[in-house]
Amino acid sequence: MTQTEPTAGGKPNPQTKGRPVGSGSDEDMGDMRNALLIGIDLGTSRTSIASINGVRKTVESYVGWAKDPVSRKHLGRDIIFGKAALDNRLSVDLYRPLEHGVIKHTGDGDEKNDEYNKNLEAAQELVRHIVHMTEPGRDDVLYGVVGVPAQATKRNKQAILEICQGVLDSVMIVSEPFAVAYGMERTSDVLVIDIGAGTTDLVRMHGTMPGDDDQVSFNIAGDAIDRKLLELIKKNHPEAQITITMCKRIKEQYGFVSSAQDRIMVTLPVDGKPTEHDLTKEVKEACEIIVQPILDGIHKLVSSFDPEFQEKLRNNIILAGGGGTLDGLNKRIEDGLDRVGGGSVTVVDEPMYAGANGSLQLAADMPAEYWQQLK
Ligand SMILES: Nc1ncnc2c1ncn2[C@@H]1O[C@H](COP(=O)(O)OP(=O)(O)OP(=O)(O)O)[C@@H](O)[C@H]1O
Ligand SMILES: [Mg+2]
Structure with missing residues (x-):
């Protein structure tokens, strides 16, 4: 250099x-x-x-x-x-x-x-x-x-x-x-949702550099899910010894937003002794906090787009970022879009890169x- x-x-x-x-x-x-x-x-x-x-x-x-x-x-x-x-x-x-x-x-x-x-x-x-x-x-x-x-x-x-x-x-x-x-060489009629740790960013692309009107950003993302999970575990299992870093790992391993799911059993120390806890409810509730803000963001960007291209946009939604790999999220967003005309959501090939x-x-x-x- x-x-x-x-x-x-x-x-x-x-x-x-x-x-x-x-x-x-x-x-x-x-x-x-x-x-x-x-x-x-x-x-x-x-x-x-x-x-x-x-x-x-x-x-x-x-x-x-x-x-x-x-x-x-x-x-x-x-x-x-x-x-x-x-x-x-x-x-x-x-x-x-x-x-x-x-x-x-x-x-x-x-x-x-x-x-x-x-x-x-x-x-x-x-x-x-x-x-x-x-x-x-x-x-x-x-x-x-x-x-x-x-x-x-x-x-x-x-x-x-x-x-x-x-x-x-x-x-x-x-x-x-x-x-x-x-x-991805998808710079037209596509809506990218990048779910990171600090922010979730939605951008609609229409063949040029996106402007301010083409973007929605909010602070509910991976870190917010971790904080929510920590809060819920502390509330429902006050005896468990848990940190925010442990919550992040639990979310990455077991996080989901679909309806059907096996029980999530996680070993956490209680007074230093490893003890099994059923965290299914807490993990689901924490991960859920991301869904509605994303649906609202999509709605905002689609409804203010040229009406002739709205359907195309709804059918070209791409999830990126680490949070985009959350189990069941693409399907869950598609279900949410059913009420407003349907849509198609895919996860980017290499969320990491x-x-x-x-x-x-x-x-x-x-x-x-x-x-x-x-x-
Ligand atoms: N399998 C997974 N399920 C759910 N969340 C995951 C998974 N893998 C990673 N994450 C979460 O994705 C987030 C990190 O994503 P990413 O690396 O895209 O964020 P970032 O680019 O560092 O953050 P930002 O874009 O907000 O600055 C973290 O909250 C991480 O816990
Ligand atoms: Mg990022």
Whole structure:
């Protein structure tokens, strides 16, 4: 990687790295002979990267700094990432730098506090780490397209852009569901629903870059289900010892929103003793909280669309993001749509990499003027 300033308007020459599809002639390719194109999905719970050289990596969005010399010796380094950071949370200062898909900050407009700055630094280290995992060559010029939640504000996007500029040579910020649609080459009459940890983002595509009216975003997503599950287990099984991380794992293993389901029996400690609990009711109730907001979001985007294309949109709904894999969710949404004319909902092929793949594709296709801009 070179240490050059980000090149405003510089366009990579993707042909040097085996670009998947192309647009653009040799004249407008500029002089970026060592361009390395990458797509990043910067998520609240998981950050993924896809590079044009074929490398794909994903890491849980945790960053941990060793607390003291003892923990530094124990860990063998100052900073650790992903699951390792989570597993060693007692010996590190642990950060999950994004919340609701944007840099975590406390409340009011004045974001320049210590916690915010530390989260900014953690996010940048996370991006640096995952880019490093793709093993870029020393002379590679890094062109990265980074997907962020659909309704991140201009200021949120600016903060993420600045973080990435410290690591990449040229950056473009895009809305994540748009990246997913683009990667699937489904940019017209399709409605993408990206269910992440912090936010659920719905975007309707009609052949151009989506505008504000084409997007709906809300904070009921994977983390909200985990919090609800924790609340229900604490209420119904006060004797059980449970944490939010355990709830996340239970949801990922057993979560469902269909009607028929085997009993969900989970072993949880009670006073230190492993004890079986029937959590069927709690898991179902927690997972259910996502269904109605999604149906409302679909309704809003479909009903305000050109009437001649509404049916097409309803029949081309795509679920992406980790939450999109929730058992029975596509069928459940289809059932909900029956009341408003029916619809067809499918789950994207690679929920883990759909955002990063789409961002990579955008990196390969976008003309010069889109780089360094906030889209
Ligand atoms: N099998 C599963 N069933 C239900 N939920 C799951 C499953 N696998 C992962 N998840 C949940 O998906 C969420 C993570 O999805 P994803 O990785 O797309 O989020 P993210 O991109 O990090 O978040 P955001 O887009 O909000 O910033 C987490 O809440 C995780 O628990
Ligand atoms: Mg996401």
